[in-house]
Amino acid sequence: MSEALLTDLRDAIVNLDESRARELASEGVGQGVDPLDMIQHGIRAALDLVGERFSAGTVFLPELMLAAKAADAAVAALEPELLKRGTRGKTLGKVLLATVEGDLHDIGKNILALLMRSAGFEIVDIGVDKTSEMILDAAKKNAVDLIGLSALLTTTMPRMREFIELLEESGLRDRFKVIVGGAPVTQEFADSIGADGYGADGAAGVAVARRSLGT
Numbered sequence: 001m002s003e004a005l006l007t008d009l010r011d012a013i014v015n016l017d018e019s020r021a022r023e024l025a026s027e028g029v030g031q032g033v034d035p036l037d038m039i040q041h042g043i044r045a046a047l048d049l050v051g052e053r054f055s056a057g058t059v060f061l062p063e064l065m066l067a068a069k070a071a072d073a074a075v076a077a078l079e080p081e082l083l084k085r086g087t088r089g090k091t092l093g094k095v096l097l098a099t100v101e102g103d104l105h106d107i108g109k110n111i112l113a114l115l116m117r118s119a120g121f122e123i124v125d126i127g128v129d130k131t132s133e134m135i136l137d138a139a140k141k142n143a144v145d146l147i148g149l150s151a152l153l154t155t156t157m158p159r160m161r162e163f164i165e166l167l168e169e170s171g172l173r174d175r176f177k178v179i180v181g182g183a184p185v186t187q188e189f190a191d192s193i194g195a196d197g198y199g200a201d202g203a204a205g206v207a208v209a210r211r212s213l214g215t
């Protein structure tokens with residue numbers, strides 16, 4: 001039963017049980033449960049719950065880190081299936097992904113990278129805590145078509161606006177499409193900073209990237 005599996009997967013992450021999370025994600029693949037459902041209703045739902053408990057002061061940083069490890073293990077177990085489902089031999093464009101300066105959150109960005117790869121994009125993932133200058137350098141060096149920026153902290157969201165300002169100052173605003181995302185980011189915020197697109201989750205990120213590049 002996929003409902004039961006999704007609940008068990010969520011509980012395994014909430015209970016910080018890395019090996020159970022990995023096992024359930026694999027079992028889900030074996031049972032034909034949609035990996036996107038497992039990401040959205042198992043993994044992300046669990047991390048939202050852990051985040052709420054962290055805000056409420058009932059769990060602390062070590063638990064947050066263990067939950068992240070369990071989530072990473074579950075995502076890794078889904079990776080082969082997601083890539084298998086993907087389009088092969090077709091490149092939709094080259095995409096640079098980064099989490100902005102001051103921000104170490106990368107689970108969502110890594111999921112986006114996986115879904116984009118599976119959809120047929122070539123991904124250059126430069127990791128977390130990247131300054132605007134580092135992102136622009138990498139975009140130029142790799143000649144990407146689109147840049148996807150992730151932020152999970154309200155305090156790091158302004159780095160996205162600064163990146164677009166840097167593109168404008170460098171005369172490169174028309175050279176690269178920019179899409180943004182991460183839990184605190186909204187369509188309204190994306191519009192306010194002049195981004196080309198926003199995606200609320202990985203699947204929406206793929207769709208908005210395709211739309212931005214007209215593929």
Ligand code: B12
Nearest residue numbers: 051104105106107108148150153154181182183199202205
């Ligand atoms: C796991 C986690 C951590 C882990 C991160 C591990 C890692 N490798 O990523 C650790 C323990 C390191 C951590 C640290 C901290 N965290 Co933290 N963390 C979380 C938590 C619980 C889950 C985040 C997550 O992975 N979600 C699951 C993924 C799948 O969702 P997602 O990231 O939103 O990504 C999806 C979409 O947003 C979208 N997307 C994401 N990026 C992009 C990009 C583009 C271009 C597009 C189109 C789409 C897109 O697609 C993704 C897939 O569907 C959140 C709570 C929450 N509800 O978000 C808090 C949370 C983000 N953390 C928080 C805080 C406060 C911190 C710390 C400051 C804690 C501390 N006191 O040290 C530090 C900051 C470290 C730093 N400098 O970055 C707060 C932020 C509050 C705020 N107002 O900003 C939150 C909201 C918890 C809370 N409720 O208080 N954290």
